[in-house]
Amino acid sequence: MWVVIGAAGQLGRSLSTALTDAEIAHVSLTRDDCDISSAAVVQDVMTRLKPTTVVNAAAWTAVDAAEDHPEEAGRINEIGARNVAVACHRTGAQLVHISTDYVFDGKAVAPIAEDAVCAPRTVYGRTKRAGELAVMEALGEMSYVVRTAWLYSEHGHNFAKTMMRRAISGSAVHVVNDQVGQPTNAHDLATHIIDLVFQRAPHGIYHGTNSGSATWYEFARKIYGIAGADEGLVSATDSTSYPAKAERPGYSVLAHDRTVLHGIPEMRPWEPALLASAAAIRHSVENEKS
Secondary structure (H helix, E strand, O other): OEEEEOOOOHHHHHHHHHHHHOOOOEEEEOOOOOOOOOHHHHHHHHHHHOOOEEEEOOOOOOHHHHHHOHHHHHHHHHHHHHHHHHHHHHHOOEEEEEEEHHHOOOEOOOOEOOOOOOOOOOHHHHHHHHHHHHHHHHHHHHEEEEEEOOEEOOOOOOHHHHHHHHHHOOOOEEEEOOOEEOOEEHHHHHHHHHHHHHOOOOOEEEEOOOEOOEEHHHHHHHHHHHOOOOHHHEEEEOHHHOOOOOOOOOEOOEOOHHHHHOOOOOOOEHHHHHHHHHHHHHHHHHHHHO
16 A cells, blocks of 8 residues: 655645556545654654555655745655655654755756766755755655656646646746746656656666756747747846746756666656646636636
8 A cells, every 4th residue: 555745835735646547555644643853753653554665755845945944845855855765664654755956056057867976056946955865864765755846747846837827817927938848747757756766776866857948038938839829929038037046957857767767757848738728728717716
């Protein structure tokens, strides 16, 4: 049986759907069900449920707020990750821990390998890297660390939904064109995680992003086009137009060498992945307006 921690988030909800569709027995846990900052709570849950596989999709993801609240971010991203890993070790479960491109410095000029040197430049990135290390120390050969980036879906709050909302209303937007990454469909990532586990890929670090790359500006124009809006309403700007407390990576395209090496299908290019979810994203946005 699988346990999904962080079930209220984009990936958690997408995983619950994918596991249900695949007829895989699972339990989905929100923060109210399992507060990972408490070692005792996590251990009690794991002891009671006795899962074979745990996915930890719970995280502090408010990147700017983490700069002002480093202890709170660390309590979830590092201490929480360690608590889950230790509980998995004690109950014999394998763990899939979700991490981020922010563990790198964002200064690369070519796709970043799984074993590239980590040099996070934000509190969020440092706490997530600390969580990775805690997981690997506690579980070693029984853990997967899956790094993702630019995640979107019809659930929650994300860039794709924001741009879809603006496109439907015919609004003009200014979007940065000097940050390069990989728009990643949460449903594709959920399926990819299941593939890693069921195809018995060797444990370790993997990059879970849709293939290809884009700037936020290119991503936004594609959303406008899919929505039937005028792509000319999207204009390019640079990062100085949107100052933020936490530095955003200039380049965070993640390589998938280890995935391919072990015979796991690489996630499809981001454009068809976006097209596949566009109707659901639009439906969600329109429902939220009504």
